[in-house]
Amino acid sequence: MNKETNKIDDLEYVRENMLDNYYSSKLSLLFSVFGDDTRVKILLALLNKELCVYDISNLLNMTHSAISHQLKVLRDMNLVKTRKEGKEVYYSLGDDHVAIILNIGIEHITEEKNENENK
Amino acid sequence: MNKETNKIDDLEYVRENMLDNYYSSKLSLLFSVFGDDTRVKILLALLNKELCVYDISNLLNMTHSAISHQLKVLRDMNLVKTRKEGKEVYYSLGDDHVAIILNIGIEHITEEKNENENK
DNA sequence: CCAACATATGAGCATTTACTCATATATAAT
DNA sequence: ATTATATATGAGTAAATGCTCATATGTTGG
Numbered sequence: 075m076n077k078e079t080n081k082i083d084d085l086e087y088v089r090e091n092m093l094d095n096y097y098s099s100k101l102s103l104l105f106s107v108f109g110d111d112t113r114v115k116i117l118l119a120l121l122n123k124e125l126c127v128y129d130i131s132n133l134l135n136m137t138h139s140a141i142s143h144q145l146k147v148l149r150d151m152n153l154v155k156t157r158k159e160g161k162e163v164y165y166s167l168g169d170d171h172v173a174i175i176l177n178i179g180i181e182h183i184t185e186e187k188n189e190n191e192n193k
Numbered sequence: 194m195n196k197e198t199n200k201i202d203d204l205e206y207v208r209e210n211m212l213d214n215y216y217s218s219k220l221s222l223l224f225s226v227f228g229d230d231t232r233v234k235i236l237l238a239l240l241n242k243e244l245c246v247y248d249i250s251n252l253l254n255m256t257h258s259a260i261s262h263q264l265k266v267l268r269d270m271n272l273v274k275t276r277k278e279g280k281e282v283y284y285s286l287g288d289d290h291v292a293i294i295l296n297i298g299i300e301h302i303t304e305e306k307n308e309n310e311n312k
Numbered sequence: 313c314c315a316a317c318a319t320a321t322g323a324g325c326a327t328t329t330a331c332t333c334a335t336a337t338a339t340a341a342t
Numbered sequence: 343a344t345t346a347t348a349t350a351t352g353a354g355t356a357a358a359t360g361c362t363c364a365t366a367t368g369t370t371g372g
Contacts, residue, residue: 095234100302101295102233109225110330115217127349140331142350147330161339161348171301176220178297182290183219229360246319259361261320266360280318280369 107151108175112136113144117167117176120154124166226270227294231255232263236286236295239273243285 107113115134119125125133131141145165148154153172157164167173226232234253238244244252250260264284267273272291276283286292 095237097299097302098234098237099230101237101298102228102230104298104302105224105233106228109221109228111218111221112330114221114224115214118217118220128347137332138349139333139351142348143330146350163349169301171297171304175294175297175301178290178293179220179223180216182288182294183216183223185290231360247317256362257319258321258363261318262360265320277369282319 104151107147107153108179110144112140113148114176116141116144116148116165117153117172120165120167121173121176124157124164126162126164128162130165223270226266226272227298229263231259232267233295235260235263235267235284236272236291239284239286240292240295243276243283245281245283247281249284 108117112134116130119130119133127138127141127145130145131138134141145154148165148168149156153168154165155168157166227236231253235249238249238252246257246260246264249264250257253260264273267284267287268275272287273284274287276285
């Protein structure tokens with residue numbers, strides 16, 4: 075109501091938000107991994123089926139090294155898992171969340187076409 | 194079966210993937226906006242209720258300028274919408290997808306605790 | 313009209329990052 | 343063993359990015 079209670083409310087907000095902040099760095103880190111064109115392409119490819127580094131390199135027309143570096147980032151975040159078969163290492167999506175996040179992202183950008191009135 | 198058909202299969206993959214590539218740059222751009230600590234904190238704050246720039250600055254303990262810059266990024270991606278009230282500009286989440294994406298991200302990082310065996 | 317306040321934005325800078333290149337490791341084939 | 347193939351990784355570099363600082367725009371109150 076008065077200025078004092080507003081200040082107290084603000085402090086409560088800060089306190090509530092501290093919980094969110096505990097997640098925020100992990101959250102932003104997670105999304106930043108999705109926030110790269112090469113990595114998204116890799117994940118979209120793995121949405122169809124498991125692939126080895128060689129396949130992915132050919133698919134994206136990029137060097138093995140570049141792909142391998144990005145796969146390491148995806149591995150470190152548990153977004154992909156690996157299966158070794160002879161010389162090859164086959165990659166697949168880590169868990170259901172990955173596909174869900176990708177699909178909701180796709181939903182968002184495809185539905186956004188209608189919302190371009192306000193510019 | 195033989196080497197020839199494998200090559201053809203590869204080309205089909207590339208072709209299929211071209212569709213995905215149409216989305217991939219938009220997708221990675223979308224996620225890259227979520228992939229910053231400051232912006233995620235702003236979005237998490239807006240998950241609770243609409244806030245003006247002044248509020249957000251206080252909440253995150255950052256300058257108005259820094260917040261305003263990031264709000265522009267969020268606005269440009271239609272992740273937040275604005276409502277002007279006198280001098281203040283109130284920000285709120287753009288659509289349901291934003292909250293959904295945040296929540297699934299939170300789900301992923303909270304469930305991930307159990308998966309830290311393989312390191 | 314002018315001062316105070318809220319927000320927006322351009323330029324500059326320091327950090328981060330995604331690639332290339334070189335090299336290392338591991339498995340298979342001869 | 344040696345060579346070839348598949349993948350992994352460290353160092354270095356060019357580009358992207360998030361902040362600060364200065365300034366501009368817009369709104370309210372005296």
